[in-house]
Amino acid sequence: MEVVTPSTIDDLATVLRDAAATGASVDVRGAGTKSGWGAPGRPADVIVDTTSLNTVVEHAEADLVVTVQAGTRLGELQRLLAGSGQWLALDPPEVAATVGGVVAAAASGPRRLRYGTPRDLLIGITVVLVDGIVARSGGKVVKNVAGYDLGKLFTGSFGTLGIIASCTFRLHPLPAARRVVSVSTEDPAQVADALARSTAEPAAVEWDGRAAHVLLETAAAAADPQAAEMAQLLGSDAVTDVVPASFGRRPWQSGDIALKVTHRLSCLGPAVTAIRRRWPDAAIAAHLGSGVLWAGWPAAKGLTSAELDDLRAVIASYDGTVVVVQAPPAVKDGLDVWGPVSGFAVMERIKERFDPDGRMRPGRFVGGL
Amino acid sequence: MTGLAALADACVRELGERAVVTDRVQLRTYECDGLTAYRCIPALVVLPETTEQVAFVVGRCHELGVPFVARGAGTGLSGGALPREDGVLIVLSRMTEVRSVDIADRRAVVQPGVVNLDISKRVAASGYYYAPDPSSQQVCSIGGNVAENSGGAHCLKYGFTSHHVTGLEIVMPDGSVERFGGRAPDPVGYDVVGAFVGSEGTLGIATEVTVRLTRSPESVQTLLAAFNGMDEAGSAVSAVIAAGVLPAAVEMMDALSIEAAEAAVRCRYPAGAGAVLIVELDGPTIEVEAQLADVEEFCRMAGAFEIRVASDDVERAQIWRGRKSAFAAVGRISPDYIVQDGVVPRTALPEVLRDIAALAQASGIRVANVFHAGDGNLHPLVLFDESKGETERAEEVSMRILDLCIEHGGSITGEHGVGHDKKKHMGRMFSNDDLDVMQLVRCAFDPASLCNPGKVFPTPRLCGERPGRRTGVHPLQEAGLAEVF
Numbered sequence: 020m021e022v023v024t025p026s027t028i029d030d031l032a033t034v035l036r037d038a039a040a041t042g043a044s045v046d047v048r049g050a051g052t053k054s055g056w057g058a059p060g061r062p063a064d065v066i067v068d069t070t071s072l073n074t075v076v077e078h079a080e081a082d083l084v085v086t087v088q089a090g091t092r093l094g095e096l097q098r099l100l101a102g103s104g105q106w107l108a109l110d111p112p113e114v115a116a117t118v119g120g121v122v123a124a125a126a127s128g129p130r131r132l133r134y135g136t137p138r139d140l141l142i143g144i145t146v147v148l149v150d151g152i153v154a155r156s157g158g159k160v161v162k163n164v165a166g167y168d169l170g171k172l173f174t175g176s177f178g179t180l181g182i183i184a185s186c187t188f189r190l191h192p193l194p195a196a197r198r199v200v201s202v203s204t205e206d207p208a209q210v211a212d213a214l215a216r217s218t219a220e221p222a223a224v225e226w227d228g229r230a231a232h233v234l235l236e237t238a239a240a241a242a243d244p245q246a247a248e249m250a251q252l253l254g255s256d257a258v259t260d261v262v263p264a265s266f267g268r269r270p271w272q273s274g275d276i277a278l279k280v281t282h283r284l285s286c287l288g289p290a291v292t293a294i295r296r297r298w299p300d301a302a303i304a305a306h307l308g309s310g311v312l313w314a315g316w317p318a319a320k321g322l323t324s325a326e327l328d329d330l331r332a333v334i335a336s337y338d339g340t341v342v343v344v345q346a347p348p349a350v351k352d353g354l355d356v357w358g359p360v361s362g363f364a365v366m367e368r369i370k371e372r373f374d375p376d377g378r379m380r381p382g383r384f385v386g387g388l
Numbered sequence: 389m390t391g392l393a394a395l396a397d398a399c400v401r402e403l404g405e406r407a408v409v410t411d412r413v414q415l416r417t418y419e420c421d422g423l424t425a426y427r428c429i430p431a432l433v434v435l436p437e438t439t440e441q442v443a444f445v446v447g448r449c450h451e452l453g454v455p456f457v458a459r460g461a462g463t464g465l466s467g468g469a470l471p472r473e474d475g476v477l478i479v480l481s482r483m484t485e486v487r488s489v490d491i492a493d494r495r496a497v498v499q500p501g502v503v504n505l506d507i508s509k510r511v512a513a514s515g516y517y518y519a520p521d522p523s524s525q526q527v528c529s530i531g532g533n534v535a536e537n538s539g540g541a542h543c544l545k546y547g548f549t550s551h552h553v554t555g556l557e558i559v560m561p562d563g564s565v566e567r568f569g570g571r572a573p574d575p576v577g578y579d580v581v582g583a584f585v586g587s588e589g590t591l592g593i594a595t596e597v598t599v600r601l602t603r604s605p606e607s608v609q610t611l612l613a614a615f616n617g618m619d620e621a622g623s624a625v626s627a628v629i630a631a632g633v634l635p636a637a638v639e640m641m642d643a644l645s646i647e648a649a650e651a652a653v654r655c656r657y658p659a660g661a662g663a664v665l666i667v668e669l670d671g672p673t674i675e676v677e678a679q680l681a682d683v684e685e686f687c688r689m690a691g692a693f694e695i696r697v698a699s700d701d702v703e704r705a706q707i708w709r710g711r712k713s714a715f716a717a718v719g720r721i722s723p724d725y726i727v728q729d730g731v732v733p734r735t736a737l738p739e740v741l742r743d744i745a746a747l748a749q750a751s752g753i754r755v756a757n758v759f760h761a762g763d764g765n766l767h768p769l770v771l772f773d774e775s776k777g778e779t780e781r782a783e784e785v786s787m788r789i790l791d792l793c794i795e796h797g798g799s800i801t802g803e804h805g806v807g808h809d810k811k812k813h814m815g816r817m818f819s820n821d822d823l824d825v826m827q828l829v830r831c832a833f834d835p836a837s838l839c840n841p842g843k844v845f846p847t848p849r850l851c852g853e854r855p856g857r858r859t860g861v862h863p864l865q866e867a868g869l870a871e872v873f
């Protein structure tokens with residue numbers, strides 16, 4: 020096993036061409052914050068470390084567009100952009116993660132409610148395929164429908180179609196003012212329902228298992244009145260302009276068992292109950308209004324294939340899916356971490372075209388892709 | 389019996405006579421889409437009503453090696469639904485069932501022939517709407533929107549079709565039926581929904597679409613500002629964006645398009661304006677009020693000589709009427725015109741507009757500018773008179789405008805698609821490798837190349853080749869064994 024750290028896209032292409040020449044399998048790693056995600060797969064011959072591909076290629080400030088190489092760390096990019104009063108509107112809690120990793124894992128955080136997920140903000144991408152071919156799609160304008168959108172395919176592909184070399188994103192202005200209205204509750208669905216009936220447009224609503232936090236990001240003059248309205252709606256007087264430390268944090272420690280559960284919006288309550296009934300001690304967090312829940316518990320409590328199937332059957336009735344994000348190898352080995360996938364035959368054909376010999380991160384993705 | 393005759397018979401048996409058109413005169417109805425410069429009478433038209441019927445037709449096409457093209461409402465402006473004379477046109481306009489509307493889930497599930505605006509009408513009483521609003525929304529179909537990744541005036545804030553489609557049922561080019569995504573977010577696996585939206589009918593036929601419903605904003609404010617010239621209006625836009633305000637829509641029109649709109653719909657924009665700007669803000673009332681004051685101030689500082697704020701929906705409609713009618717309106721001031729669609733980075737707008745003016749000046753061909761100023765999406769209307777032999781010059785001007793877009797790092801299309809019309813320009817925006825890799829996607833879906841062939845890509849590779857090894861003419865092609873269209 021060899022680790023290579025290319026510092027230009029040409030170098031990266033050379034690495035992949037060399038690997039192709041010997042038929043070597045290839046793994047790709049950014050900051051490694053999610054290297055445990057996905058199926059265990061098979062060990063690769065070459066590991067490409069992208070962290071030296073870390074140039075901010077162009078920040079077109081007035082156009083609110085940035086092009087960065089994939090190994091740039093999200094936190095560093097945000098610091099740079101903040102200097103211009105802007106940000107890339109993605110807030111997964113792993114700030115050390117590289118931009119390429121965030122895109123490859125389709126990682127998101129609470130503010131997805133307002134801004135969406137990486138697929139929604141990515142406007143251009145450069146990728147290197149397993150045989151070293153460099154290709155680009157999209158561009159550096161937000162509105163653009165020329166050609167297929169390879170960015171969508173690579174977002175959430177976990178490196179199994181090729182390596183993301185650089186990304187162009189649409190940016191947003193940093194909000195002028197921020198307020199957080201919090202309310203203690205065991206029942207997040209109640210808060211979600213109240214919000215659904217109002218015309219408030221929070222940037223995020225996060226439930227950390229004990230309390231719901233409504234994040235308002237708005238014009239300076241509107242902040243206090245909106246916070247007052249929200250406080251009244253929720254029957255709370257906990258208003259601050261500081262985002263709580265728990266906000267958006269994944270509800271697990273390293274070494275724990277961790278699940279991502281999705282659901283149709285109306286099924287939040289039942290989805291929480293389904294998890295609670297099976298794992299009473301599970302820590303749960305939810306992006307309210309987005310249909311995404313996270314749950315975690317200590318590895319000692321285990322997770323069997325039968326338990327997982329049983330939860331999947333219930334969650335499927337809410338149109339959702341259950342993915343085992345993280346688990347100790349001994350636990351993961353016995354599980355189908357991705358679960359059944361609708362339209363798998365088509366995905367298999369896509370994989371076959373992009374990586375005919377199955378050399379990119381072998382076995383890490385859905386159905387063993 | 390030829391393959392097509394057999395196919396027609398099979399379709400009549402399976403779908404019934406009413407759903408099959410073979411009569412030459414009736415077939416002619418379908419010879420073009422909204423881009424009437426290209427015409428072709430299809431061999432056969434079928435009008436299925438169910439997924440099973442679509443799958444049946446596509447399956448038979450696959451068996452017989454017959455190409456097929458999907459058509460929604462036929463309002464496309466790039467010749468995407470241009471039929472093949474040796475193929476079948478599958479018209480989805482009878483698939484108009486709204487399968488479900490789930491307000492609590494903020495989703496609706498519809499057949500592809502449902503008209504865009506009908507979704508919003510269905511859910512308006514609940515305080516929701518379907519956000520993407522192409523100007524053609526009273527007639528265009530959701531299936532067509534999915535294929536084109538259509539935008540609209542409000543996509544500056546709300547995004548395009550791809551941001552609002554969460555699930556698809558697709559009849560694959562081999563006739564199989566697959567489902568991707570649905571009413572929950574983040575489906576597991578590759579983002580096939582994302583790849584399909586915007587693929588211009590080349591990856592299969594969408595037979596069911598799950599769309600996101602958006603809460604109607606508490607408040608909407610629409611402002612019309614009149615300026616002496618485009619530069620002033622442009623600097624107002626820059627100031628708004630720089631201040632961190634994200635309007636729902638920012639539209640701009642120049643003197644010539646204002647003149648046309650006035651002639652067509654008497655929109656009564658301020659007399660003598662060299663440019664008008666329409667800015668719409670929406671959201672919670674307090675926020676919108678604060679931003680409206682800022683926007684008015686920015687317009688005034690940039691030199692607006694008149695500012696109107698709509699006081700109700702009637703006045704709002706009046707402001708929008710001029711903008712929405714602009715394409716058709718130029719018909720009032722010019723016998724013929726080309727609607728161009730290109731994109732430049734927003735900051736390049738002033739320079740590009742000056743270059744377009746210079747082009748117009750030098751060629752003697754007038755260009756009216758109407759555009760989505762917030763995101764740099766230009767819709768230059770190139771005016772000409774065919775009877776005076778101006779066609780070629782107009783096409784040249786139109787082409788040169790795309791050159792400008794490419795030179796400034798923009799795109800040859802922001803919303804109308806590549807279709808048949810712009811495939812020849814793809815090679816100027818993308819390298820051979822880029823196009824070849826896109827072709828891998830195509831081949832994963834449609835290895836036999838029967839699904840809307842000849843659109844989007846200039847000279848696609850044969851499926852089975854790896855990208856990056858293109859040297860001269862393809863051997864199969866040279867041997868006359870394969871045709872690369």
Ligand SMILES: Cc1cc2nc3c(=O)[nH]c(=O)nc-3n(C[C@H](O)[C@H](O)[C@H](O)COP(=O)(O)OP(=O)(O)OC[C@H]3O[C@@H](n4cnc5c(N)ncnc54)[C@H](O)[C@@H]3O)c2cc1C
Nearest residue numbers: 460461462463464468523529531532533535539589594803
């Ligand atoms: C006056 C006017 C204003 C317009 N304004 C806008 C605008 O503001 N923004 C904008 O984006 N566009 C605009 N358009 C362009 C056009 O309306 C859009 O592209 C629209 O989405 C096309 O829908 P349609 O149903 O007419 O599709 P068609 O023209 O019938 O087809 C378009 C493409 O979609 C494919 N297709 C159709 N249905 C399906 C399906 N079910 N599955 C797979 N492929 C399918 C066809 O093969 C074709 O390639 C405008 C057009 C006109 C005439």
